[in-house]
Amino acid sequence: TLSQRHKFWETQPVGQFKDLRDTSLPEGPIESPTPLSEVKQEPYNLPNLYEWVTCDMDSEETCAEVYNLLSNNYVEDDENMFRFNYSKEFLRWALHPPGYYKSWHIGVRVKSSKKLVAFITGIPARIRVRSDVVSMAEVNFLCVHKKLRSKRLAPVMIKEVTRRVHLENIWQAAYTAGVVLPTPITSCQYWHRSLNPKKLIDVGFSRLGPRMTMSRTMKLYKLPDSTVTPGFRKMELRDVPAVTRLLRTYLLQFVVAPDLDELDVEHWILPKEGVIDSYVVESPETHKVTDFCSFYTLPSSILGHPTHSTLKAAYSYYNVSTKTPLLQLMNDALIVAKQKDFDVFNALDVMHNETFLKELKYGPGDGKLHYYLYNYRLKHILRPSELGLVLL
Ligand SMILES: CCCCCCCCCCCCCC(=O)CSCCNC(=O)CCNC(=O)[C@H](O)C(C)(C)COP(=O)(O)OP(=O)(O)OC[C@H]1O[C@@H](n2cnc3c(N)ncnc32)[C@H](O)[C@@H]1OP(=O)(O)O
Numbered sequence: 001t002l003s004q005r006h007k008f009w010e011t012q013p014v015g016q017f018k019d020l021r022d023t024s025l026p027e028g029p030i031e032s033p034t035p036l037s038e039v040k041q042e043p044y045n046l047p048n049l050y051e052w053v054t055c056d057m058d059s060e061e062t063c064a065e066v067y068n069l070l071s072n073n074y075v076e077d078d079e080n081m082f083r084f085n086y087s088k089e090f091l092r093w094a095l096h097p098p099g100y101y102k103s104w105h106i107g108v109r110v111k112s113s114k115k116l117v118a119f120i121t122g123i124p125a126r127i128r129v130r131s132d133v134v135s136m137a138e139v140n141f142l143c144v145h146k147k148l149r150s151k152r153l154a155p156v157m158i159k160e161v162t163r164r165v166h167l168e169n170i171w172q173a174a175y176t177a178g179v180v181l182p183t184p185i186t187s188c189q190y191w192h193r194s195l196n197p198k199k200l201i202d203v204g205f206s207r208l209g210p211r212m213t214m215s216r217t218m219k220l221y222k223l224p225d226s227t228v229t230p231g232f233r234k235m236e237l238r239d240v241p242a243v244t245r246l247l248r249t250y251l252l253q254f255v256v257a258p259d260l261d262e263l264d265v266e267h268w269i270l271p272k273e274g275v276i277d278s279y280v281v282e283s284p285e286t287h288k289v290t291d292f293c294s295f296y297t298l299p300s301s302i303l304g305h306p307t308h309s310t311l312k313a314a315y316s317y318y319n320v321s322t323k324t325p326l327l328q329l330m331n332d333a334l335i336v337a338k339q340k341d342f343d344v345f346n347a348l349d350v351m352h353n354e355t356f357l358k359e360l361k362y363g364p365g366d367g368k369l370h371y372y373l374y375n376y377r378l379k380h381i382l383r384p385s386e387l388g389l390v391l392l
Pocket residue numbers: 005006007008009010073074075076137139140141142143144145148149150151152153154155158161162165166170171172173174175176177178179181374375
């Protein structure tokens with residue numbers, strides 16, 4: 001609850017719960033940048049047994065160590081039935097956008113065994129807040145090994161990534177979490193669209209509805225074998241300029257959104273096998289690209305199930321429709337996800353997503369994803385539909 005003490009977060013330049021009602025506080029940066037000479041030059045102290053390591057994700061060995069740490073110790077659902085299982089190719093994609101800093105890929109090893117026991121990352125991003133384009137770090141993959149929890153290691157990880165971001169003269173950050181911290185700029189609901197309802201029920205992800213049989217449930221979620229939109233095809237390199245124009249124009253309507261150029265779009269949206277899928281609609285008449293949709297692949301390990309080990313999940317990323325109805329575009333996304341053997345298609349209620357969620361038979365998830373800005377105050381909490389940012 002809001003009254004609980006946040007001994008670390010109370011010390012940070014973030015919106016504090018006690019200031020929530022104080023609308024006299026100005027919108028924008030909370031603290032001014034400090035001169036680079038005044039930024040702490042050496043890493044924060046770790047408990048004696050541990051040492052910092054910069055993780056080179058291009059190293060197969062290091063990437064495998066990061067993969068294994070996350071695969072065994074990263075985010076689980078509230079009932080500890082599933083755990084995110086980001087693949088190595090996904091991690092390299094997520095951590096190597098244009099202009100990335102290797103020094104922001106931070107690990108903690110046990111000095112004696114060299115075992116990787118903690119991780120945190122930042123990547124650079126230009127984030128527009130209203131009319132202000134701000135250079136930020138997107139912080140993600142904060143993970144402490146299960147055996148080292150509740151030792152106040154997380155604040156040290158956060159201070160160290162903050163220090164290394166400051167050294168690059170960047171003073172703001174954006175991040176999301178399933179937990180409530182001081183103070184969300186918005187809290188989004190996540191939704192799930194069953195593609196393989198039998199498996200989802202077998203593993204306990206979903207439950208058979210009241211007065212529903214398995215065969216009736218399978219019929220309810222059945223999709224056509226092929227997409228319906230004329231000109232719907234996989235995105236290609238030649239589509240990057242058009243998709244960039246569509247996405248930049250579309251994102252202008254949101255209060256918080258990334259400021260993506262063609263290089264960013266080539267990295268974040270162009271299809272990568274098993275990582276990111278994207279499709280454009282090229283009008284058969286004009287050969288213009290009028291719409292696109294995209295989703296990323298993030299499986300979850302199924303913990304302790306006798307026959308199923310992995311839930312294959314697709315996550316809605318960025319979708320822009322200017323000619324094709326968004327409902328039809330997103331139904332075609334479901335159809336290709338089903339063709340590619342995904343079990344479930346997930347989406348947040350950000351951007352215009354709530355206009356299709358119920359009609360396309362998404363069901364509400366059991367938690368929320370909270371969005372945060374570091375060292376940037378917003379006067380009012382946003383509605384999810386005012387947010388144009390999806391973090392991995
Ligand atoms: C200008 C640049 C700025 C860059 C930095 C920007 C900020 C970036 C911030 C990071 C954004 C990450 C985004 C991201 O990666 C996406 S959210 C996913 C986070 N990771 C997981 O949930 C994986 C499983 N859990 C763990 O590994 C541990 O439980 C973690 C490491 C989460 C906490 O380890 P622990 O052993 O359980 O706990 P202690 O070490 O004893 O520390 C307790 C303190 O940590 C606070 N805490 C707990 N969970 C947090 C979370 N998810 N964000 C921020 N703070 C979190 C907590 O409120 C308390 O502080 P308080 O006493 O003040 O309340």
